[in-house]
Amino acid sequence: MKIIIFGAGQAGYTAARRLKQNMPEAEVLIFDHDACGLYAKMRLPDYVAGKVAREKLILASGDAMRSQGIEPHLGENIERIDPAGKEIFTSAGEAYSYDILILASGAKAFVPPVKGVENVDVFTLRTMEDADRIIDRSRIVKDALVIGGGLLGLEAAWALRERGLDVTVVEFMDRLLPRQLDETESAILLEKLGGTGLHFRLGISAVNVEKGISPDSVKVTFSDGSSMDTGLLLFSAGIRSQIHPAADCGLKVNKAIIVDHRFRTSLPDIYAIGDCAEIDGRTWGLWIAAKDQGEALGDILSGKRDSFESPVYTPSLKISGVQLKDICREAAEKKQ
Numbered sequence: 001m002k003i004i005i006f007g008a009g010q011a012g013y014t015a016a017r018r019l020k021q022n023m024p025e026a027e028v029l030i031f032d033h034d035a036c037g038l039y040a041k042m043r044l045p046d047y048v049a050g051k052v053a054r055e056k057l058i059l060a061s062g063d064a065m066r067s068q069g070i071e072p073h074l075g076e077n078i079e080r081i082d083p084a085g086k087e088i089f090t091s092a093g094e095a096y097s098y099d100i101l102i103l104a105s106g107a108k109a110f111v112p113p114v115k116g117v118e119n120v121d122v123f124t125l126r127t128m129e130d131a132d133r134i135i136d137r138s139r140i141v142k143d144a145l146v147i148g149g150g151l152l153g154l155e156a157a158w159a160l161r162e163r164g165l166d167v168t169v170v171e172f173m174d175r176l177l178p179r180q181l182d183e184t185e186s187a188i189l190l191e192k193l194g195g196t197g198l199h200f201r202l203g204i205s206a207v208n209v210e211k212g213i214s215p216d217s218v219k220v221t222f223s224d225g226s227s228m229d230t231g232l233l234l235f236s237a238g239i240r241s242q243i244h245p246a247a248d249c250g251l252k253v254n255k256a257i258i259v260d261h262r263f264r265t266s267l268p269d270i271y272a273i274g275d276c277a278e279i280d281g282r283t284w285g286l287w288i289a290a291k292d293q294g295e296a297l298g299d300i301l302s303g304k305r306d307s308f309e310s311p312v313y314t315p316s317l318k319i320s321g322v323q324l325k326d327i328c329r330e331a332a333e334k335k336q
């Protein structure tokens with residue numbers, strides 16, 4: 001059996017490994033346009049902060065995959081899928097046939113369509129390449145503006161702060177982490193983060209961006225009419241599942257590729273897992289969820305398991321000294 005996996009992130013690599021463990025005779029090919037192999041995305045903020053070396057992030061290089069019997073095609077982009085002919089086509093102009101195709105193409109950072117955004121240098125933090133760009137820019141500027149006060153925005157802001165930049169976080173909602181915390185909890189979090197030297201502007205959004213006063217700066221105008229110049233403008237406004245080119249071949253998609261509890265898409269012999277997949281209308285966007293799904297699909301395809309029921313996962317905030325569970329406990333005591 002020949003299995004092609006599209007994406008060597010946590011979901012795709014975990015599935016590849018589990019398949020080779022369960023079915024050593026299966027041919028497993030994994031494709032990723034990123035040449036690094038699997039790396040710890042959740043540690044990218046630490047890398048930006050200068051707390052961990054680049055090579056320490058790599059969890060499975062091409063050589064490691066090869067030693068596990070997986071055939072890596074790193075640095076190769078999948079451009080088209082032909083579900084009728086059961087083939088994929090790469091940017092190198094090669095075609096590969098498959099018996100089973102696993103889509104594990106993850107997600108990309110969403111940059112909101114703020115007026116002027118296409119005319120200036122903006123940053124996101126999703127990949128190693130993004131992190132390298134941020135590090136390069138942070139060497140020549142003194143301040144940063146992070147648009148988005150969600151978990152990833154706060155972690156990125158903290159990483160830039162640890163690099164020594166003066167960092168402001170702008171959040172459209174009037175409090176931090178409204179999806180994870182209630183009002184009392186948000187207020188405690190704001191107080192704790194304020195003590196770290198981060199600045200916050202809540203309840204406003206960016207409405208225009210243009211070149212700033214100095215050659216490297218960007219001027220951002222907000223919904224309340226105020227504006228600021230910044231050396232590094234980083235958007236952390238959520239993620240969007242990477243559904244292309246998979247969606248172009250006729251797969252059923254909503255916000256992500258729709259799958260059932262066996263990770264089956266709407267087309268035969270094509271499965272989807274991780275940040276690009278949606279089960280019961282939900283995509284977790286979490287490392288542990290991608291791992292669980294990769295393992296489960298490996299077991300399902302090897303006949304060791306019937307189906308997958310997703311646990312409920314709790315996200316965490318990785319800022320030293322600030323634990324969400326402690327904040328919730330403190331808030332509960334305050335409310336008594």
Ligand SMILES: Cc1cc2nc3c(=O)[nH]c(=O)nc-3n(C[C@H](O)[C@H](O)[C@H](O)COP(=O)(O)OP(=O)(O)OC[C@H]3O[C@@H](n4cnc5c(N)ncnc54)[C@H](O)[C@@H]3O)c2cc1C
Nearest residue numbers: 007009010011032033041042078105106274275285286287
């Ligand atoms: C900065 C940051 C911090 C995070 N912190 C946490 C955390 O603390 N806790 C947590 O649980 N989760 C965290 N996450 C989320 C977690 O990393 C993701 O949910 C997880 O990596 C998803 O795995 P995945 O395999 O589905 O997708 P990805 O890791 O995105 O992998 C998808 C792969 O597909 C490849 N690909 C896409 N399109 C193509 C194409 N056309 N051709 C070839 N290859 C392609 C991409 O290059 C990528 O390598 C964080 C993410 C980031 C970016």
